[in-house]
Amino acid sequence: EAGVAQSPRYKIIEKRQSVAFWCNPISGHATLYWYQQILGQGPKLLIQFQNNGVVDDSQLPKDRFSAERLKGVDSTLKIQPAKLEDSAVYLCASSLVPPSGFYNEQYFGPGTRLTVT
């Protein structure tokens, strides 16, 4: 079974530039997550999709970050304009839809390491 795919693996940009990351989840996984992992910290959820709808984007800085999952499969996360503090690894994960009150394992991609200079 193919895992969660992410691209690019590495990206270096200057502040105020824009950048986009792509994620392709495991086939059949309706739920998709984007996390931000700053160096020395644990991952923090940015946004959660179920199919093409947003379940939770309460921690997404909406003034500069946006994400979409138009066809309910792959997803794109965009930052515009980037700031120095956006330097982090951006992780994508996917899971089956968790039944109410239960948990379904999230499978993570390798991440995209973003450096903003």
Next chain:
Amino acid sequence: AQSVTQLDSHVSVSEGTPVLLRCNYSSSYSPSLFWYVQHPNKGLQLLLKYTSAATLVKGINGFEAEFKKSETSFHLTKPSAHMSDAAEYFCVVIPYNNNDMRFGAGTRLTVKP
């Protein structure tokens, strides 16, 4: 609010000696708790999970963790460390009825030959 605290940012052990990575949680509900491992340049991998069944949970690669409600702890252990265990380990809590994972800050495990 639900959260986890990993008590050590870095643990160093010798190969063949026991591993103990400590995690305390806070939760208003009966939580689900997990340990994930992250090797350099690789994705996070689930080691084990506690979801209100047996309090002693066995995971992959010889790791296990014990849920202790009275101590609000979920420490990760392994009897004998292997060089391949060197990685970053994350303790994670999920509030009941919610798939939103809250990660701890991580513990870097170093294994010396």
